[in-house]
Amino acid sequence: MELPYSEPYKIKMVEPIYPSTREERVKWITAAKFNLFNLKSNQVLIDLLTDSGTGAMSDRQWAAIMMGDESYAGASSYYNLKEAIKNIIGFDYFLPTHQGRAAENVLFSAMVKEGQVVPGNSHFDTTKGHIEFRKAHAIDCTIDEAFNTTLEHPFKGNVDLNKLEKVYKEYPKEKIPFVIITITCNSSGGQPVSIENMKAVSELSKKYGIKVIYDSARFAENAYFIKLREKGYENKTIKEIVKEMFSYADAMTMSSKKDGIVNIGGFIGMRDEELFKQASFYNIIFEGYITYGGMAGRDMNALAVGLDEATEFVYLQSRIEQIAYLGKKLKDAGVPLQQPFGGHAIFVDAKRFLPNLPKEHFLAQTLAVELYIEAGVRGVEIGAILADRDPDTRENRFPDLELLRLAIPRRVYTYKHMDVVAQGLINVFERRNEILSGYRIVKEAPLMRHFTVELEKI
Numbered sequence: 001m002e003l004p005y006s007e008p009y010k011i012k013m014v015e016p017i018y019p020s021t022r023e024e025r026v027k028w029i030t031a032a033k034f035n036l037f038n039l040k041s042n043q044v045l046i047d048l049l050t051d052s053g054t055g056a057m058s059d060r061q062w063a064a065i066m067m068g069d070e071s072y073a074g075a076s077s078y079y080n081l082k083e084a085i086k087n088i089i090g091f092d093y094f095l096p097t098h099q100g101r102a103a104e105n106v107l108f109s110a111m112v113k114e115g116q117v118v119p120g121n122s123h124f125d126t127t128k129g130h131i132e133f134r135k136a137h138a139i140d141c142t143i144d145e146a147f148n149t150t151l152e153h154p155f156k157g158n159v160d161l162n163k164l165e166k167v168y169k170e171y172p173k174e175k176i177p178f179v180i181i182t183i184t185c186n187s188s189g190g191q192p193v194s195i196e197n198m199k200a201v202s203e204l205s206k207k208y209g210i211k212v213i214y215d216s217a218r219f220a221e222n223a224y225f226i227k228l229r230e231k232g233y234e235n236k237t238i239k240e241i242v243k244e245m246f247s248y249a250d251a252m253t254m255s256s257k258k259d260g261i262v263n264i265g266g267f268i269g270m271r272d273e274e275l276f277k278q279a280s281f282y283n284i285i286f287e288g289y290i291t292y293g294g295m296a297g298r299d300m301n302a303l304a305v306g307l308d309e310a311t312e313f314v315y316l317q318s319r320i321e322q323i324a325y326l327g328k329k330l331k332d333a334g335v336p337l338q339q340p341f342g343g344h345a346i347f348v349d350a351k352r353f354l355p356n357l358p359k360e361h362f363l364a365q366t367l368a369v370e371l372y373i374e375a376g377v378r379g380v381e382i383g384a385i386l387a388d389r390d391p392d393t394r395e396n397r398f399p400d401l402e403l404l405r406l407a408i409p410r411r412v413y414t415y416k417h418m419d420v421v422a423q424g425l426i427n428v429f430e431r432r433n434e435i436l437s438g439y440r441i442v443k444e445a446p447l448m449r450h451f452t453v454e455l456e457k458i
């Protein structure tokens with residue numbers, strides 16, 4: 001008989017988590033105004049709010065921390081990271097930043113101007129924010145299949161080439177600073193982009209003289225899906241696939257809190273010296289001198305090791321198989337999910353979970369609160385609260401998808417934790433017909449309201 005699968009690591013240090021009773025959780029979430037961001041972390045048993053900056057570093061990374069060089073200029077840690085980026089990703093030039101949105105801020109300051117348009121595949125919210133902040137517009141060119149949660153498609157993050165070419169034909173070259181491809185595509189559910197699609201976007205963009213940028217937070221998870229699903233890549237290593245992926249890009253932004261497996265950090269990678277020089281100017285104003293840019297030397301050292309570990313097959317297999325394990329348990333129980341399962345999270349389709357509640361009751365938020373009360377598990381709403389109000393009419397925007405996202409931190413939780421998450425959600429699913437009402441907003445900020453919104457039960 002084939003041996004069962006196990007994690008490719010053992011545990012050297014542990015951190016306690018705190019069990020609680022249903023009564024305590026009801027009290028805490030009521031005091032938190034039914035906003036899970038307001039909970040204290042020790043009121044949460046299993047925290048699936050985000051996979052950003054919540055991963056566990058390895059012993060090699062902690063050893064690298066001790067070797068960090070905190071010199072203001074020219075630190076060895078900077079050169080360690082520069083070498084890792086060159087070897088793993090292939091870019092000659094890079095700038096460290098304190099996290100992913102800072103990389104966007106610096107690069108877009110050099111590239112994006114008022115009145116321009118930036119096509120891409122479901123831009124991440126901070127990316128869109130940094131485009132719109134400059135009075136430019138993001139144009140979504142994701143394939144239509146991405147928005148049907150029941151449809152199986154191997155690369156739901158792909159760019160629709162017809163939609164992209166339409167943008168290239170409609171606007172003059174000067175109006176399009178670049179196309180941005182998010183790998184994996186966070187907003188469509190952690191769905192990958194194929195190499196074939198990256199190559200085609202690159203060729204089309206070359207034809208029109210447009211630069212290609214990757215928003216690369218989960219580039220390694222994207223490479224894993226290519227190895228599993230794309231013909232001709234079965235026998236390539238993850239590192240070979242990563243190299244090829246980036247060979248079709250001119251530059252990248254990175255949130256190292258994801259596939260860098262560090263708790264804070266980001267960077268910009270670039271092929272072109274001229275762009276590096278322009279971006280360096282903004283890095284110095286916004287982040288810090290070009291050889292540390294918002295990161296401590298020790299953190300750059302840990303990131304150099306993290307990039308290496310994140311692009312190893314056994315690590316990616318353990319991560320993505322754990323997510324699929326949770327997904328399969330839920331699917332077998334009939335819980336409606338986004339499929340295929342994403343690289344960093346399971347997305348529960350709240351519209352199909354609670355079909356009898358009107359959308360004005362904030363379905364995904366209702367589900368997130370129910371799961372917390374049931375099992376102490378904290379997920380996050382990706383739905384109408386996050387979608388905010390229309391800036392012109394001030395009406396609530398109700399997006400097509402109302403999702404509860406369960407993001408899995410890297411190397412943090414075990415399969416037993418996944419069992420608790422699955423059973424908690426299955427229990428809620430079994431009593432879904434007893435959930436007769438959701439929540440209404442009593443207080444909200446004018447922008448990015450989801451972080452501070454206050455709700456009451458209807």
Ligand SMILES: *Cc1c(COP(=O)(O)O)cnc(C)c1O
Pocket residue numbers: 052099100101102124126127182183186215216217218254255256257258265266
């Ligand atoms: C997290 C993320 C960002 C922003 O990075 P931060 O480190 O949170 O600032 C940008 N794009 C994508 C796709 C992300 O997942």
